[in-house]
Amino acid sequence: MLTDQLARVVGQRLPGTSELLTPDALAFLTRLEQTFGRQRKDLLDRRRLRQSAIDAGEPIDFSSATATVRSGSWKVGSIPDDLQLRRVEITGPTDGKMIINALNSGAQVFMADFEDANCPTWSNMVQGQVNLQRAIRRTIEFTSPEGKAYRLNDRVATLMVRPRGWHLEERHVQLDGTPISASLFDFGLYFFHNARELLERGTGPYFYLPKLESHLEARLWNDVFNMAEDELGLKRGTIKATVLIETIHAAFEMDEILYELRDHIVGLNAGRWDYIFSIIKTFNRTMPAPLPDRAQVTMTVPFMRAYTELLVQTCHKRGAHAIGGMAAFIPSRRDAQVNAVALEKVREDKQRECADGFDGTWVAHPDLVPVAMEVFDQALGDRPHQKHNLRSDVKVTAKDLLNFNVPGGRITNAGLRNNISVGLQYLEAWLRGFGAVAINNLMEDTATAEISRAQVWQWLQRQAKTEDDGQAITAERCRAVLHEELKRFSEQHGNNAAVNANRFDDAAEIMDQLMTGNEFPPFLTLIAQDRLEQVADAAAVK
Numbered sequence: 001m002l003t004d005q006l007a008r009v010v011g012q013r014l015p016g017t018s019e020l021l022t023p024d025a026l027a028f029l030t031r032l033e034q035t036f037g038r039q040r041k042d043l044l045d046r047r048r049l050r051q052s053a054i055d056a057g058e059p060i061d062f063s064s065a066t067a068t069v070r071s072g073s074w075k076v077g078s079i080p081d082d083l084q085l086r087r088v089e090i091t092g093p094t095d096g097k098m099i100i101n102a103l104n105s106g107a108q109v110f111m112a113d114f115e116d117a118n119c120p121t122w123s124n125m126v127q128g129q130v131n132l133q134r135a136i137r138r139t140i141e142f143t144s145p146e147g148k149a150y151r152l153n154d155r156v157a158t159l160m161v162r163p164r165g166w167h168l169e170e171r172h173v174q175l176d177g178t179p180i181s182a183s184l185f186d187f188g189l190y191f192f193h194n195a196r197e198l199l200e201r202g203t204g205p206y207f208y209l210p211k212l213e214s215h216l217e218a219r220l221w222n223d224v225f226n227m228a229e230d231e232l233g234l235k236r237g238t239i240k241a242t243v244l245i246e247t248i249h250a251a252f253e254m255d256e257i258l259y260e261l262r263d264h265i266v267g268l269n270a271g272r273w274d275y276i277f278s279i280i281k282t283f284n285r286t287m288p289a290p291l292p293d294r295a296q297v298t299m300t301v302p303f304m305r306a307y308t309e310l311l312v313q314t315c316h317k318r319g320a321h322a323i324g325g326m327a328a329f330i331p332s333r334r335d336a337q338v339n340a341v342a343l344e345k346v347r348e349d350k351q352r353e354c355a356d357g358f359d360g361t362w363v364a365h366p367d368l369v370p371v372a373m374e375v376f377d378q379a380l381g382d383r384p385h386q387k388h389n390l391r392s393d394v395k396v397t398a399k400d401l402l403n404f405n406v407p408g409g410r411i412t413n414a415g416l417r418n419n420i421s422v423g424l425q426y427l428e429a430w431l432r433g434f435g436a437v438a439i440n441n442l443m444e445d446t447a448t449a450e451i452s453r454a455q456v457w458q459w460l461q462r463q464a465k466t467e468d469d470g471q472a473i474t475a476e477r478c479r480a481v482l483h484e485e486l487k488r489f490s491e492q493h494g495n496n497a498a499v500n501a502n503r504f505d506d507a508a509e510i511m512d513q514l515m516t517g518n519e520f521p522p523f524l525t526l527i528a529q530d531r532l533e534q535v536a537d538a539a540a541v542k
Contacts, residue, residue: 005030005175005176006023006026006027006030006175007026007029007030007033007173007174007175007180008026008173008174008175009021009026009172009173010171010172010173010174011122011126011171011172011173012122014122014123014126014127015126015127015130016126016127016129016130017126019130020126020129020130020133020189020193021173021189024192025188025189025192025193026173028188028192028231029173029180029184029185029188029189029192030175031227031231032181032184032188032224032227032228033175033180033181033184034175035227036181036184036220036223036224036227037175037180037181037184039220039223040166040181040183040184040220043166043214043216043217043220044166044167046214046216047167047213050213050249051282054282054283054286055285055286057286059398060248060249060252060282060398060402061252061398062252062398063252063253063256066215066253066255066256069255069256069259070255070256072259074259074262074318075262075318075319076258076261076262076265076266076318076319076320077237077262077263077264077265078237079240079266079319079321080203080204080206080240080266082158082202082203082204083109083158083206083240083266083267083321084384084385085108085384085385086108086109086267086321086323086359086360086385087108087359087360087361087372087373087376087377087380088106088107088108088109088360088361088362088363088369088372088373088376089107089108089109089110089111089157089160089323089360089361089362089363090102090105090107090109090110090111090157090362090363090364090365090366090369091110091111091113091117091162091326091362091363091364092110092111092112092113092117092364092436093112093113093117093118093124093128093435093436094112094113094114094118094124094127094128094129094131094132095124095127095128095131096131096140096141096142096150097142097144097150098436099112099131099132099135099140100135100140100141100142100150100151100152101150101366102157102366103135103152103153103156103157103159104152104153104156104157104366105157105366105369106157106366106369106370106373107157107363107366107369107373108157108158108360109157109158109159109160109360110156110157110158110159110160111160111161111162111208111362112128112132112159112160112161112162113162113435113436113445114128114161114162114163114164114186115162115163115164115165115210115211115446116210116274116435116445116446116447117435117436117445117446118435118436119430119432119433119434119435119532120164120168120170120182120435120525120529120532121433121532122172123433124433124435125170125172125185125186129189129190129193132159132161132190132194133193133194135152135159136159136194136197136198136201137197138152140152158203158206159198159203159206160206160207160208160242161186161187161190161206161207161208162207162208162209162210163182163183163185163186163187163190163207163209163210164182164183164185164186164210165182165183165210165211166181166183166211166212166217166220167211167522167523167526168181168182168183168523168525168526169181169182170182170185170186171529171533173185184224187207187224187228188228190205191205191228191232191239192232195228195232195234195238195239196232199234199238204238204239204240205238205239205240206239206240206241206242207239207240207241207242208241208242208243208244208269209221209241209242209243209244210244210246210271210274211244211246211247211274212243212244212247212250212257213247213249213250214249214250214253214256215253215256215257215259215260216260218243218256218257218260218261219260221241221261222260222261222263222264225239225241225261225264236263237263237264239264240264240265240266241261241264241265241266242265242266242267242268242269242321242323243257243258243261243265243267243268243269244268244269244271244274245257245268245269245270245271245275245307245311246271246272246273246274246275246278246447247274247275247278247282248275248278248279248282248283248401249278249282251275251307251310251311251401252398252401254268254310254311254314254315255314255318258314258315258318258320262318265320266320266321267315267320267321267322267323267359268311268314268315268320268321268322268323269323269324269325269362270307270308270311270322270323270324270325270358271325271326271447272299272304272325272326273325273326273445273447273448273450273451274447274450275304275307276291276294276297276304276451277447277450277451277454279291279303279404280451280454280455280458281450281454281520281522283404284454284457284458284461284520285461287404287458288404289404289462290411290455290458290459290462290464291404291406291409291455291458292406292409292410292411292415293409293410293411293412293414293415293418293455294415294418294419294448294451294452294455295415295418296406296408296409296410296415297406297409299325299349299352300352301405301406301407301409302400302403302404302405303400303401303402303403303404306396306400306401306403307401308324308325308353308356308358309356309391309394309396310394310396310401312356312357312358312389312391312394313357313390313391313392313394313396315359315387316357316386316387316388316389316390316391317390319387320387321359321360321385321387322357322358322359323358323359323360323361323362324350324353324356324358324360324361324362325349325353325361325362326362326363326364327346327349327350327361327362327363327364327368327371327372328364328442328443328444328448329342329343329345329346329364329365329368329441329442329443330364330365330438330441330442330443331343331365331367331368331441332441338441342441343368343371346363346368346371346372347371347375350371350372350375350376351375351379354375354376354378354379354380354386355379356391357386357389357391358386359380359385359386359387360376360385361376364436364443365443410467410468411459411464411465411466411467411473412466412467412468413466413468413469415455415466416456416459416466416473416477416478416481417481417485418452419451419452419453419455419456420452420456420478420481420482420485420511420515421485422439422440422444422448422449422452423449423452423453423456423511423514423515424482424485424486424489424504424507424508424511425437425439425489425507426439426444426446426448426449426452427449427503427506427507427510427511427524427528428489428502428503428504428506428507430446430449430507430525430528430532431503431506431507431528431531431532432502432503433532446524446525449524450523450524453511453514453515453524454520456473456478456514456515457514457515457516457517457520459473460473460474460475460478460515460516475515475516478512478515478516479512479516482508482511482512482515483508486504486505486508489502489504490502490504490505503531506531510524510527510528510531513527514527
């Protein structure tokens with residue numbers, strides 16, 4: 001039911017709040033939430049019903065109801081000039097230093113992330129929006145504690161923004177006493193304040209859409225885009241989006257997702273880490289055998305090959321860009337040998353993507369931009385993309401997408417410990433407000449933490465054994481490893497004044513719950529959010 005009440009800010013009044021959450025901006029958010037809030041919740045209910053059906057043995061397949069969409073000859077709409085060349089895209093959170101470095105990195109696109117690489121404290125959400133406003137207007141600056149100044153170059157990457165997924169809420173802004181959609185909050189504020197400015201500067205409001213599980217969820221985004229364009233008097237199709245295919249359900253509906261967003265969509269992205277997590281989450285009880293160590297679930301295993309080849313074929317058939325997966329390696333400043341080995345793996349991964357027909361790829365660190373760019377430059381030459389490569393040789397069936405066999409895959413002691421260690425370290429940093437965390441020379445975000453905790457839960461539930469010693473993975477064993485890792489990191493950081501307010505005890509409690517609970521929590525962020533709010537909001541008051 002629509003009301004005359006405006007959305008109300010219940011978060012702390014922080015620097016930037018008054019310029020961001022103006023009465024007009026809140027009115028815009030209110031209209032979005034009133035119009036689409038109920039539909040969003042209905043779609044989330046649909047997710048739960050579908051999961052219950054899968055748990056009961058219902059198979060997944062391509063829908064007969066949308067067969068005509070898949071067989072049709074339609075194409076997506078026009079693609080702006082500054083989204084035609086997308087060979088290398090860099091991603092990261094919305095703090096000032098990251099924004100400047102990413103825009104200056106030499107990548108063609110920077111995806112500013114309010115989602116998996118961001119910790120959703122109220123301060124992060126407000127300051128991130130303010131930082132993007134300043135970046136667009138080229139007034140953003142950052143000075144490090146050491147006095148180093150960061151400013152934008154004359155030529156910068158094209159900016160895209162990833163709002164949070166449909167499943168999340170923004171607790172600090174409420175309508176009729178209920179938190180509004182985090183997706184609508186992130187999208188709405190960025191669009192309202194920046195769409196016209198972006199267009200005047202020769203670009204546009206461009207977005208990445210995460211965690212979609214059906215074409216109906218894509219339709220909801222399309223309806224949001226239509227309304228937002230109408231509200232600001234912009235022509236249809238001004239907003240452009242790329243959708244991350246990072247759930248097994250979306251993999252079965254790629255054509256349909258493109259079709260629903262055809263006036264606004266420009267491409268699909270292979271969100272590899274979330275996709276693996278989605279496999280474990282969806283088939284946590286029904287998979288014939290649990291997946292092996294995360295390091296062994298590479299892009300060359302059968303189900304990942306099927307998913308990525310189908311993505312390229314589908315995109316090119318419809319005139320859309322196919323963007324490859326993340327290279328998360330962080331180059332070492334000390335170990336040249338580590339760098340040499342890792343960079344060769346990055347190069348091989350990007351060469352495989354080029355050979356598969358991808359038009360571009362993702363990296364997490366500026367030092368990886370030239371590595372990936374060289375590979376795509378060699379493969380594409382003067383062409384901005386390779387959409388002429390229709391991949392007519394690809395014949396992917398439902399059986400291929402659901403073939404979770406990993407040849408030679410093993411569950412090992414090292415894999416168990418690594419999952420628990422990564423999960424613990426990431427959660428600890430997340431509880432301190434960091435969403436992108438350097439762990440073992442990799443830039444980890446929420447997706448890799450999700451895989452880590454999901455694998456441990458599945459191994460425990462399925463009574464798996466580590467193959468190097470034949471020992472069962474039990475709750476007691478997992479807790480023993482967790483305690484060892486907790487002790488190790490607590491001792492490492494205990495005397496470090498910079499991190500003496502660490503959250504390892506809280507992180508360990510959450511990790512224990514995620515690993516050993518009887519039910520599988522769909523998202524770790526929903527479990528950890530309450531602990532985050534308690535500390536973050538208290539800090540904001542100070």
